[in-house]
Structure formats: C-alpha cells, structure tokens
Amino acid sequence: MLLDIFDPKAPPKPIGIDLGTTNSIVAHVRDGRPVALTTCDGTALLPSVVYYGDHGAVVVGAAARAYATRAPTRTIASVKRFVGRGMDDPQVRQLGTYRFVEPESAEAARTVRFDVGGRVVSPVEVSAEILRSLKRSAEEQLQAVGGAVVTVPAYFDDAQRQATRDAGRLAGLEVLRLLNEPTAAALAYGLQSRQNGLFAVYDLGGGTFDVTLLVLDDGVFQVRSTGGDSALGGDDMDRLIADRVLAAMGFGAGDAPPPEIVGLALDGARQVKHALTDAAEAVIEVPRRGGGSTEVRLDRAAFDELIGPLLERTGRACRRALRDAGVEAAALDGVILVGGATRVPRVRAYVRELFGREPLSDIDPDLVVAYGAAVQADLLANQSDAVLLLDVLPLSLGVETMGGGVDRVLPRNTTIPVGAKSVFTTFADDQTGFEIHVVQGERELAKDCRSLARFTLRGIPPMPAGMARLEVHFAVDENGLLRVRAVELTTGIE
Ligand code: ADP
Ligand code: MG
Secondary structure, eight states, X not given: OOOOOOOTTOOOEEEEEEEOSSEEEEEEEETTEEEEOOOTTSSXXXXXXEEEOGGGOEEESHHHHTTTTTSTTTEEEOGGGTTTOOTTSTTGGGSOOOOBOOOSSTTGGGSOOXXXXXXXXXXXXXXXXXXXXXHHHHHHHHSSEEEEEEEEOTTOOHHHHHHXXXXXXXXXXXXXXXXXXXXXXHHHTTHXXXXXXXXXXXXXXXXXXXXXXXXXXXXXXXXXXEEEETTOSXXXXXXXXXXXXXXXXXXXXXXXXXXXXXXXXXXXXXXHHHHHHHSSEEEEEEEOTTSSEEEEEEEHHHHHHHTHHHHHHHHHHHHHHHHHHTOOGGGXXXXXXXXXXXXXXXXXXXXXXHHTSOOBOSSOTTTHHHHHHHHHHHHHHXXXXXXXXXXXXXXXXXXXXXXXXXXXXXXXXXXXXXXEEEEEXXXXXXXXXXXXXXXXXXXXXXXXXXXXXEEEEEOOOOOOTTOOOEEEEEEEOTTSOEEEEEEETTTOOO
C-alpha cells in the first residue's frame, strides 16, 4: 500500500492557474506531465462563482452557483468581465444585474465595486477568493505551493493584467508570470519545441469566444491578431435549449416565468447539451406548470441546427482575425481547440470546415490552458533557459500629445520584456508642471484609447517654452505589466 506521508521539507511546487470566466482550474507538473488538481468541488473544474453570505461567510464554486437564483445580488459570477474596468466604462452596467456602488469621485470610478448584501467588494477581491480556494486545494495535495503562473486573455490590457496580478497577490500567491491563454494552450501541446509556424486558437468558453492567431518563431510567441465576441459561448446554447424546455413546461413566449423556473430550465438545458456531446439523443424530465411532469427530448440533429447561427458568428470573427493578420486559412500550421463548449461535436466539425484542417483536440479543452500554465510555471521554477518564452504586447502604449493625439512609445506586437523612451518638452513659458497621460490602444485620438494613468511631473524650473527636456521611460516586464517613469533632463527632477 502506498501512503502519502507528509514531508515538512517537501519543496514548494509551482502551479498553473486558468482563472476563467466560467470555470477555473489549477494544475501542476508531475513526473514531467501536467495534471489538474482537485478543487473544493471534488472536480478539476471550479465554477468561477463567489457567494457572500452573512457574517463574512464566503462560498466559492458549485455551492456558490446554487445561490445565484436565490440571492442574485450576493452571488458574483463571471467576475472576470469586470476585472480592471471602471464604473466609467459604459459597458459595465450591461454586464450583469449586480448592485453596483456608485462612485463618489473620479478616482473611485476607476474600479467597479459590488454591494453584496451590505458588504462592498471589488472584482480583484472576488477573483482573489477564487484564487485562494484553488491555492488551498493545491496546498492540500502538494503540501507546499511555490509560485503560480496565472493566465489572462491575449487581449487583456494593462489595467486588466495589473488587476489579475493584484488578485493573485491578495490571495497570497507569488505570481511568477501572467501568461496569455492561447499561448498557454500552444505550450500544453508542446508546439514551442516542435515547429515554428502560424497557429489559430479557437476558444469557445461559457460566455466568451476568443480567436487568436499566434506566430511561433524560435521560442517567441507573437499574437498576430485577436478577435471574438465577449457575449458568445456555451451559455447561449443553454439558453436556446431552455426556451424549448420552458415551452414544454407550459410557459409561452409572452410569459415571464419566475427566476427559479428559468434557473431550473437552464440547468436542464445544460444537462441536455452535455449529454448530446456523447449521445445522439437526450431526454430530461421537468415539472409542468400547474402540476405533473413532462419529458423534453432533443436529438443531435435538432441541436446542431439550433446552434448553427452561433457558430456562424464564431466563423465571422475567425475570418476577420485571419484578415487582420493578412493570412489565408490554408497558411495555418495548426488549429487548437480550447474551452468546454468545443466538446460539442458540431463545433468541432464546424472548425474543421472553417479552417480546412483537423483541429488539435487530444488534450481536454477545459484543461488545456491550465496545463500550459503549469508547464510554464515548472519551466520558470526550474530556471530552465532551454525554452525562453516570450510574448508580445497586445496593444500599443503611448502618451497623449498636446493636440489630443497619441505618441506611440511602444507599438503593439513589440516582443516583451522591453523598454523605450520618448522625449517631450514644455509648450508654455515658465511651465512648472507636465501632465503625462498614459494610454493604450490603436486609435488616433487619446480619448478613444484606454486611459491607463495620469500623473504630473512637478517642480520643473521656469524656462522658456520648448527648453525643458522631459524623458518618459516605458518598461514592460515579461507579464505585460507597464511601469512609467519621467525625468526632466536639464534638472534631473524625476
Ligand atoms: P471559461 O473559459 O469561460 O471559463 P470553459 O472553458 O470552462 O469556460 O467552458 C464552459 C462551457 O463549456 C460551459 O458552457 C459548459 O456547459 C460547456 N461544456 C463543458 N463540458 C461540455 C460538454 N461535455 N459538452 C458540451 N458543452 C460542455
Ligand atoms: Mg477559458
């Protein structure tokens, strides 16, 4: 019999975390292979849902999801959509029916805050609860946890990356690296040691669709283009089936069934969808309005037809991503399937038709991103410089200029880590302060880009306009995180 003996001197083990919109996973490398660890739910997948109860009680995972219909304002799901965003972001209020705390100042408006039964929490704090739960599970199984690699979508901007890293820190994790999700998937397939080339990563999750074109060139993964739809995923399939379930239960199109009934129909719909991945037909029994019960039956052909329009939307995003990268589907060296919803056979067939090749799917699509994160964590912990993994900046970084334009200090797709500087000057006589507005994005005008930070360099001695020499340094580390420093060169003020 094998006994797991607790060894107090066991070396801390590095872990990889896929902090997903719908589900989160923690993995590590054991005997050279990535494996998923069991979460508090007893499965590899931990639903990314946090419930805030009375007296400071916090519940994470499937148990939290069960509260969603009963206590919707205390149950935060899909918190990833809010990470690194401000209340000043026009999209935020449409992202969920939570109770938001109205910001009392422009500074407070920079982060979203939820009122969960009288308690105020930020997306960073909610994410930290998920990470804390995963860390605890990992500690139980590995005894001691070393650093963690946490994945983020390739299109995440600096504020979203900073917030993810803050969540890790708050959870007591040493975040070794933030890694792009598609890059993680490519790593899990070991592409970095196999071949250089151009790869498409098709990621259909619960509520988001992302497509990324990656170029691999001697250990450097470059994101050539990204695209997708932030409101498209497996949950939409559930909603389509749920409409049929509700009809069978006796609710017509004009009825507004109570939330518990909708919740019940959605749960049933998800069961049907999952069953149809392995079987040609699925049946569930649901209660009928007014008493009794009824059967809902769906076969795969009908389901495939139902989800056709959803797949067409992913197709359009893929074609756009190919166009943005200036390549034809035929030029690809591989296509990788990521996300639980790519288990659906029709999705696989659709991707095959779209790209004209068999996609890589040997690795479990729910776990592939976490596996890649674990591989990267293992490489970093072992200081193996055999594979030096680099990534590129997803969006250009710059400074707002006088006329409201943007001076691009670091263009998108620059390989990171990287540093650069740009020199500015004063535009008025005796100007003693200089405001630096750091923005990220590709648009011509600063107001159309993402505003990352504003700061003012003060104490510049009075000089005629154009005499001061202000050097602004940008440094982006391997996580894609930016640090900005400004120096007035004639005086050395920093
Ligand atoms: P995210 O990246 O958003 O966290 P996941 O990759 O975990 O999401 O995908 C979750 C989605 O995958 C859900 O909509 C879920 O119902 C779906 N899914 C999981 N397993 C299956 C299956 N066997 N068949 C069909 N859909 C599945
Ligand atoms: Mg995912």
